[in-house]
Amino acid sequence: MKKINSIFYLLLIPVLAWLLISIVVPHLDLLFKSFRFENDDGLMVFSFNNYLAFFEDDIYWLTFVKTALYSIAVTLLAFLVTFPVAFYLTKVVAKKYSRFMVLLLLIPIWIGELVTLYGWMILLSDNGVINQFLISSGIIDAPIEMLYTHFSMTIGLLYMSMLFMIIPMMSALDSLDDSLIEAASDLGASKWTIFRQIIIPYTVPGIVSGGIIVFMLVIGDYVAPNILGGKSSLWFTEQIYNQFLSTFNWNEGAAFGFLLLLLSSSIVWLALKLTGQKLDRVGS
């Protein structure tokens, strides 16, 4: 029996070290620091001031609420845009093309957010490809202002997150037996009925795990709101960023960070509860 124990600890100790040093301790520290506040005498004391500041200043909690609602909306949008694609790739297109088409979906993911969103910046600017195309084809006379608006920010958030939704949905759809759809169709069900009663219920696990990944990416994103969004499109991560790297009020920043963590994990928890899923499935 002793042999089994030694190998077990050999595996356990590095994993415990990883989880404790890089996940557990830093996040406990984040919580702890968010309650530290420098009082008038210059001493660090325990206080709720960092959280009070959040509620007292409209811009902070308004940005917070806006970020939450916007992220949910982008997640829904990502579902609407990508579901037909996931369905097409698994059920409609001939198998010999689908592998290549799936490969194309992976390329933007691996290229990375910064480069692809930079591409969107070029596309959407006043001198950009889309405006120049519209002007030269005579549809418009003057460039439409698209960059640094909510529109460009939404495009950016959608673009960098939506592909992460297709893949879990595809793996759910892949295991859906075609004969179920054929049987329903033979029995006279309309497309809409098949879609609502067979396809969607069957794909729910994929939709939920994809949705959670998209939501987390969007709510925690900094690049799209910052390089594509304008001055009006404040994002909560930008507030955290400012507290840390511009005003150097780290304790306030820690409070903001903890609030964001609380918000995102409670929404994820709610989504899992409502649909009866487990976090384990999100990973796979």
Next chain:
Amino acid sequence: MIRTLPNSPLYAIGYRIYITFFYLFLLMPLVTICVLAFNDSNFISLPWKGFSLDWFFANSEDRLGLFADDELLLSIWTSFKTGFVVALLSLIIGTIAALLFEQEKFRFKGFLYFLALTPLVIPGVILGISILLTSTFAGTYIEENFAVDVEFLRPSFWLVVFGQFSFATTYVMLLVGARLKKFDHTLKEAALSLRATHLQVIRLIILPFLRPALIGAFIVAFLISFSNFNTTIFLVGSDPTLPVDLYSRIKFSSTPVLNAVSFMIVAFITLSAVISFGLNRKRDL
């Protein structure tokens, strides 16, 4: 509706148009970057002024091409180094974690596994600031009490490595774990009954079985590290990684050299994707 069922032509054509638009949306920014990297202009966008390789090779007063821009080359090199170290570290710990969770039974396993998955649902920004806070605190504490300045606890190359490692490990664990689920346990039992030690089983049977997954996980971890921005930005010291450098250039001084770098990244990723696609197909045939 599906392959085997007949469709009205209108539905089929409409569907195909939608998919075409989707792929157009997907590829438009990439194609734009690739074309404009060769534009003979001092601005990142249109109009097209003719073909030129200036943004790769020029070294004149108003044009500094990619291969003449030492700062940019240095940040690319930093990213490669970071990616390699992160991939190696997370491959080791992630594989150990996969072995632990797939093969062993112990108390609090469910809770530990949950903890190991949390990096999937912690925004990168939060991970960055927590690690920054803790390492700064630890650094100050050590300096005040032991008068030792621990360099890697301040924003630096190693702190970036540590931050990226903390979540890349989760992805390695999932990828390797997925392959390990397919492992035939009778092989292990046979080896053990032939008096192999547990370590020998891991080294001689399990690791060779995992080889394709290990290679895949290494590449994934490298790419995660190479393109990470959200966590890295808080931990980066005086030597920026490529995404951090690109970000500050996009914000403050964008020249078409950005298009040239982006082109290189797009080309590199696309080429590797096509090669791996070709290899996979050959194996299937």
